[in-house]
Amino acid sequence: MCVDALPPPSGRLTRRGVLAGAAALAGTVAAAAPAAAAPADRDAASPAGRSRSASGATRGGTLVIEGGTLLDPATGDVTENAVVVIEDGTVRAAGPRGSVTVPRGAPTLDARGRWVMPGLVDAHIHLSTAAEARDALRQGATSARSGSTSFYQDIAVRELARHSPGLAPRLTAAGIFVTPDLGETVLADPDLTPLARLDDGVRSAEALRRVVEVNVARGADVIKTRVNERAGLPEQDPLTQVYSHEQLSEIVTAARRHGKGVLCHSYSERGCHDAVTAGIRSLEHGVFVGERTLGEMRRRGTYFTPTLSAIAGLADSADPVLAERGRTYLPVLERAVLAAHELGVPLAAGTDSSGGTVRPIGREVELMRAAGLSALDAIRTATTGAARLLGLERTVGRLARGFAGDAILLDGDPLADAAVLKRPARVVRAGFAL
Incomplete structure (x- = not known):
């Protein structure tokens, strides 16, 4: 059989038909309900209360991660008592406390005693x-x-x-x-x-x-x-x-x-x-x-x-x-x-x-x-x-200005014990603390 003799794949079948069918198979109807989240810090941003763009896509969250030890995999730099500012799902600033301006009233996630890394x-x-x-x-x-x-x-x-x-x-x-x-x-x-x-x-x-x-x-x-x-x-x-x-x-x-x-x-x-x-x-x-x-x-x-x-x-x-x-x-x-x-x-x-x-x-x-x-x-x-x-x-891959606001918080030093990476204490996705 000559497969090339067939007409090209139908583009009209793509976005609604296939995505809708695949969505059903993937169980996204059940996923549309709010996912159970780990207990959040009182001020921490959470997936609830998401804001929507005109297209219906979710805008990223706003969150400040404070007090942790920040690891930058690109450079190997380790920053103690660090602050990471995430606005609309994107990192706006990251560095030692005192060098980063924290937006007034922004939700915060206390990372004291923990290491902070990119997702x-x-x-x-x-x-x-x-x-x-x-x-x-x-x-x-x-x-x-x-x-x-x-x-x-x-x-x-x-x-x-x-x-x-x-x-x-x-x-x-x-x-x-x-x-x-x-x-x-x-x-x-x-x-x-x-x-x-x-x-x-x-x-x-x-x-x-x-x-x-x-x-x-x-x-x-x-x-x-x-x-x-x-x-x-x-x-x-x-x-x-x-x-x-x-x-x-x-x-x-x-x-x-x-x-x-x-x-x-x-x-x-x-x-x-x-x-x-x-x-x-x-x-x-x-x-x-x-x-x-x-x-x-x-x-x-x-x-x-x-x-x-x-x-x-x-x-x-x-x-x-x-x-x-x-x-x-x-x-x-x-x-x-x-x-x-x-x-x-x-x-x-x-x-x-x-x-x-x-x-x-x-x-x-x-x-x-x-x-x-x-x-x-x-x-x-x-x-x-x-x-x-x-x-x-x-x-x-980094928590630096302009990168996605995805982070993990760890209960130990990943440079000393990689096993801590298997059990993140908290996960942040696009500025939302899960």
């Missing part, structure tokens, strides 16, 4: 419901990049975050997976259903382009594909390659035609090398990535998102195949992460959370630290580094 970035997460989005946010992920969903739920979550930032992280959506077997996902969009007739699945150049085109038409920000089978299914071999270099190049070219980058699920060294040389933007998992490919990644500026916490989680599986896979893969991946870092390959933290279980992004930072990164460099993988991967380096 974290989860660069690989699967958010299919409003409940998952809230869980990620409460665990400190104020920004994230989707690793794909089955029915465009991530696009609905992205819109939910724009209108109700207290309910979801700022999200870069990937839409559906470009994979040989779409399974039930072929029903995610009427423009995909002709692909069900393909005996060999989504493998031809026409079919690969078709899935990319439909994703773009439905509002995807990035494209997700794979080169290897999955590690989390005992019946699959993660070293088996499912797409060739030529097929991956077709996906990358189709994505670039629309200004989109590609993230690629990868495990084997050959698969990793094919994906990187095909031009992907970031390599996901990458357990067996070798020195040759890491050198190519450094030269091209390809990011590495190792999802250490997902691989570590396999070791706890009740399935003996998965448990052995996790125990075997984790030390290999830790060595790959350290080698990548030492070579200068940019790293981004991602949990690969899915299926209703949201892992704390702080756990990924903790594992980056355990792999051999310094505490500050490990923190950067979930702040400034991940922000650059998402194209948000001027928006998130």
Whole structure:
């Protein structure tokens, strides 16, 4: 079948139809009710009482965070007794008390005895419901990049975050997976259903382009594909390659035609090398990535998102195949992460959370630290580094003038103990204290 012979994806189906359907799947009707919040300081801004713009989008909150120890991941500077002023969801000033003018009557959040950091970035997460989005946010992920969903739920979550930032992280959506077997996902969009007739699945150049085109038409920000089978299914071999270099190049070219980058699920060294040389933007998992490919990644500026916490989680599986896979893969991946870092390959933290279980992004930072990164460099993988991967380096990853008013408050020093990042004492999203 020649998929190219079909008419282009319908733009009219996009914004209302697909977003409305995805919103229902994501559970945003339930999310529209006020989310339960942690007990707030008496004066602290909260998601209640949001102000709306003429378009219906939520304006950011106004909040002053006072008295904490402020860490700037970009510089490594630590400021004691700091003040952060957030107005309309954006940082207007940050620095030591006395150097920052505090607006009269502004709501305040007492951070005395706590460390204050920018909200974290989860660069690989699967958010299919409003409940998952809230869980990620409460665990400190104020920004994230989707690793794909089955029915465009991530696009609905992205819109939910724009209108109700207290309910979801700022999200870069990937839409559906470009994979040989779409399974039930072929029903995610009427423009995909002709692909069900393909005996060999989504493998031809026409079919690969078709899935990319439909994703773009439905509002995807990035494209997700794979080169290897999955590690989390005992019946699959993660070293088996499912797409060739030529097929991956077709996906990358189709994505670039629309200004989109590609993230690629990868495990084997050959698969990793094919994906990187095909031009992907970031390599996901990458357990067996070798020195040759890491050198190519450094030269091209390809990011590495190792999802250490997902691989570590396999070791706890009740399935003996998965448990052995996790125990075997984790030390290999830790060595790959350290080698990548030492070579200068940019790293981004991602949990690969899915299926209703949201892992704390702080756990990924903790594992980056355990792999051999310094505490500050490990923190950067979930702040400034991940922000650059998402194209948000001027928006998130720091609490500095002009950046988003996203913050986490911690009960300990993250430079001394990365474990404190797994349990933020408070989360601030767009100036709203949750």
